[in-house]
Amino acid sequence: SQQGEEDPQALSIQEGENATMNCSYKTSINNLQWYRQNSGRGLVHLILIRSNEREKHSGRLRVTLDTSKKSSSLLITASRAADTASYFCATDAEGSNYKLTFGKGTLLTVNP
Amino acid sequence: DGGITQSPKYLFRKEGQNVTLSCEQNLNHDAMYWYRQDPGQGLRLIYYSQIVNDFQKGDIAEGYSVSREKKESFPLTVTSAQKNPTAFYLCASRREHQQSYEQYFGPGTRLTVT
Numbered sequence: 001s002q003q004g005e006e007d008p009q010a011l012s013i014q015e016g017e018n019a020t021m022n023c024s025y026k027t028s029i030n031n032l033q034w035y036r037q038n039s040g041r042g043l044v045h046l047i048l049i050r051s052n053e054r055e056k057h058s059g060r061l062r063v064t065l066d067t068s069k070k071s072s073s074l075l076i077t078a079s080r081a082a083d084t085a086s087y088f089c090a091t092d093a094e095g096s097n098y099k100l101t102f103g104k105g106t107l108l109t110v111n112p
Numbered sequence: 113d114g115g116i117t118q119s120p121k122y123l124f125r126k127e128g129q130n131v132t133l134s135c136e137q138n139l140n141h142d143a144m145y146w147y148r149q150d151p152g153q154g155l156r157l158i159y160y161s162q163i164v165n166d167f168q169k170g171d172i173a174e175g176y177s178v179s180r181e182k183k184e185s186f187p188l189t190v191t192s193a194q195k196n197p198t199a200f201y202l203c204a205s206r207r208e209h210q211q212s213y214e215q216y217f218g219p220g221t222r223l224t225v226t
Contacts, residue, residue, distance in 0.1 A: 031213055042116075042202055042217035043155075088154055092213055097162075098143065098206065099170070100215060102154035 006089055006106040014111050019076040021106040023089030024069075030092045032065060033100065034074050037086045046074075046087075081112045115139040116218035118203050123223045125197075133188045133221045135203035142208030144186040145215065148172060149200040158201075161186055162208060190223065197225045 007022045031050045035043040049056045049065045062075040090100040115138040125131045147155040157170030161180040175194025204215040
């Protein structure tokens, strides 16, 4: 079952602009994670936000979590062409024993 | 891609043949996972293992089998019973610790069955 659903499915922006991706999920979670995948490669962990946190920063990344709305957003500021990739949210649901459920991802294209 | 290796990168097989995908990690992680990814889709969990000699079915285990005889290795066999085996297969691992949640992924194996 795919609990996380990202929105939009695809996003195209110019270098230097900010990119915002959203994720909605269905059940209670322990934490929510964002991963990045370059085309044809494995996933790389970007950032984790726990269920009792509302916002977290890491470099140019900002993640928010609204557990009442069961949604999260990932903001990439001052985007670069190298940020072009697919971005996935993954939820660690309560009682799942650390199993992650991934969404379908947002394909971000940053044009130079 | 961290300390996880998957081989080969590309694999071609004829329909009706079983095929085994390799996954090795040198991160000393206890937990290992196999996912399947179809074009434009997210990852779906096939099997996972939290300790040697033990593994559990994920969401789409039918037509697949695994073994976990060593901590470092978690091979996945795609059997002829899997109806649509062509996909991108990703292996991941996680340190089995209460405060450790992130997964580390290998580079993936793209399997094509004709």
